[in-house]
Amino acid sequence: MEQSIYKPGEHPNLPPPSNTVGPIAWVRTNLLSSPTNIVLTVLSIWFLYEIIPATLEWAFLDAAFTGESRDECRAKAGGACWAFIGERFNLFTYGFYPAEERWRIDLTFVLLCVALLPVLWDRCPFRKYGLYFACAFPFIAGWLLLGGFGLTPVDTDEFGGFMLTLVIGVTGITFSLPIGILLALGRQSNLPVVRVLSVGFIEFFRGVPLITLLFVASTMLNYFLPTGTTFDLLLRVLIMVTLFASAYMAEVIRGGLQALPRGQYEAADSMGLKYWTSMRLIILPQALKISIPGIVNTFIGLYKDTTLVIIIGLLDPLGVGRSSLADTKWTGLSNEMYLFVAIFFFISCFGMSRYSLYLEKKLATGYER
Amino acid sequence: MNETVDMSNGDTEKEIVIVIRKMHKWYGQFHVLKDINLNVERGEKIVICGPSGSGKSTLIRCINRLEEHQEGEIIVDGTELTNDLKNVELVRREVGMVFQHFNLFPHLTVLDNCTLAPIWVRKLPREEAESTAMEYLERVKIPDQANKYPGQLSGGQQQRVAIARSLCMKPRVMLFDEPTSALDPEMIKEVLDVMVELATEGMTMLCVTHEMGFAKTVADRVIFMDEGEIIEQNKPQEFFDNPTHERTQLFLSQILNH
Numbered sequence A: 001m002e003q004s005i006y007k008p009g010e011h012p013n014l015p016p017p018s019n020t021v022g023p024i025a026w027v028r029t030n031l032l033s034s035p036t037n038i039v040l041t042v043l044s045i046w047f048l049y050e051i052i053p054a055t056l057e058w059a060f061l062d063a064a065f066t067g068e069s070r071d072e073c074r075a076k077a078g079g080a081c082w083a084f085i086g087e088r089f090n091l092f093t094y095g096f097y098p099a100e101e102r103w104r105i106d107l108t109f110v111l112l113c114v115a116l117l118p119v120l121w122d123r124c125p126f127r128k129y130g131l132y133f134a135c136a137f138p139f140i141a142g143w144l145l146l147g148g149f150g151l152t153p154v155d156t157d158e159f160g161g162f163m164l165t166l167v168i169g170v171t172g173i174t175f176s177l178p179i180g181i182l183l184a185l186g187r188q189s190n191l192p193v194v195r196v197l198s199v200g201f202i203e204f205f206r207g208v209p210l211i212t213l214l215f216v217a218s219t220m221l222n223y224f225l226p227t228g229t230t231f232d233l234l235l236r237v238l239i240m241v242t243l244f245a246s247a248y249m250a251e252v253i254r255g256g257l258q259a260l261p262r263g264q265y266e267a268a269d270s271m272g273l274k275y276w277t278s279m280r281l282i283i284l285p286q287a288l289k290i291s292i293p294g295i296v297n298t299f300i301g302l303y304k305d306t307t308l309v310i311i312i313g314l315l316d317p318l319g320v321g322r323s324s325l326a327d328t329k330w331t332g333l334s335n336e337m338y339l340f341v342a343i344f345f346f347i348s349c350f351g352m353s354r355y356s357l358y359l360e361k362k363l364a365t366g367y368e369r
Numbered sequence B: 001m002n003e004t005v006d007m008s009n010g011d012t013e014k015e016i017v018i019v020i021r022k023m024h025k026w027y028g029q030f031h032v033l034k035d036i037n038l039n040v041e042r043g044e045k046i047v048i049c050g051p052s053g054s055g056k057s058t059l060i061r062c063i064n065r066l067e068e069h070q071e072g073e074i075i076v077d078g079t080e081l082t083n084d085l086k087n088v089e090l091v092r093r094e095v096g097m098v099f100q101h102f103n104l105f106p107h108l109t110v111l112d113n114c115t116l117a118p119i120w121v122r123k124l125p126r127e128e129a130e131s132t133a134m135e136y137l138e139r140v141k142i143p144d145q146a147n148k149y150p151g152q153l154s155g156g157q158q159q160r161v162a163i164a165r166s167l168c169m170k171p172r173v174m175l176f177d178e179p180t181s182a183l184d185p186e187m188i189k190e191v192l193d194v195m196v197e198l199a200t201e202g203m204t205m206l207c208v209t210h211e212m213g214f215a216k217t218v219a220d221r222v223i224f225m226d227e228g229e230i231i232e233q234n235k236p237q238e239f240f241d242n243p244t245h246e247r248t249q250l251f252l253s254q255i256l257n258h
Ligand SMILES: Nc1ncnc2c1ncn2[C@@H]1O[C@H](COP(=O)(O)OP(=O)(O)O)[C@@H](O)[C@H]1O
Pocket: B027, B030, B032, B050, B051, B052, B053, B054, B055, B056, B057, B058, B059
């Protein structure tokens, strides 16, 4: 055996060899580690080379940002015609909300951000008061958007565009989480009645396409309601979307509940904690933490599914876009419209996704063994 | 109903804390505990041993009703365990349990693990619960870890936290279910030391363990179980030196000569 240069027990800690750290080592291990890897790297670079310049050219370099119609755009440049989006921007944002009342939507949006801050960020100053405000926010938002009590009433028919997406999305997200939690707990309950009801609810709403539920909301519900009662269409849609998402949420959370070792339930029981106390302090914090990726996945799904309301005649951004394309001045600009709407959805969904990663990291408590 | 049974037969030193009479338990069709009769006096330390699957865990889990028995009665500190949730809660308050796999709450710090039940079950103010918790963490010799999460501690430290967490409820009885068998060998002693100290302070203890050294030093009585029955029980000296039943002899020869 070869003799070590250090005596036993005296070996110092040495830095790693220089060819295993630094940028060149990174390129070697990540991009060029094997023949397959080299081929993939080359292909990717070629692909990016083909895509990026052409896209930049179309979207920015050869694009028209002003103009009164598609023809004016075309006369100026061969690429995208952003003048279309510019002219319709308010419609995309506010729908058909009366122009002089649009400040109410702006204010609601600002208040939404204020309400979200203490909910999403645990070191927010005055967090306690912020949370009170967040609880009051749905009522304030309802009042601002619908009017009444001193504000001009606005009918929900006039809701549309991104504002409609946010109303449906935020309502669905806010209510589907607590309802989903209750359903998931109900599904595990010892009381047969509660269990059967929860399972029935979950299986029904999960087994039916959302489009069907929306149709039911828009037409069939009239049939069951006593004649003469009116029941706002948007409200029906909100209820259906929320219940639909709750069923998915319940299953995601049930996964989290089942992933907890039985010992956690037993430890809580053996200390004499009551059911709701142990759920609130021990079981749910852990189960929800495990479920974060699934929960956010459901949120994102719900948020994008709001575009389905177009089929029952509500004008979400896609609906606004399609009706705008019907305008002879702007026909044929569907690329611009879909890209614009896609960017809006991407920003919201990517935001949710990043937040969930941040949350997962923050909640990780030491290494599990 | 809160059935109270007079168990003080005039002799205050022999107050009986746990009475188990003619108790049977089944898992479905499987008769796991058969005709268990056991009285535990205040301050008594009982070690339960027996082959794997003999029903030791099930027996002590029946005492705080993590498992339900179907026949016979179990009375803990004057409260009979029935379907009445009030009674169950009352018993669980007075009986601490330490598990093989610690079952600490990984999302709470060590201190919060220890104060949770005192605050929510005993309704103590937070400051008081925290000072009690620190006292017990000192007794198990890890006050410096109070603000860490369980995942950051070694197995031995976690089990000591689990013991401290139970003690914070000031229980009258402590149940241990193989507290050292999930530990690496070098950590077993630190946990046993804590348990020995607890025993010398007069805690009533029921302990499922295969640590025969522990049984010899602290146990007042050793119980041997096999196939759901209590086969033999005796003072440790007698139990180890003159086991009467052949199954006990076989078990002891296996466990002592491996
Ligand atoms: N929840 C359960 N359902 C069905 N059988 C069980 C359950 N828990 C334990 N058993 C069975 O009961 C017997 C006794 O188990 P246990 O009390 O854990 O034994 P020990 O702790 O002595 O090893 C074993 O045969 C085990 O397989």
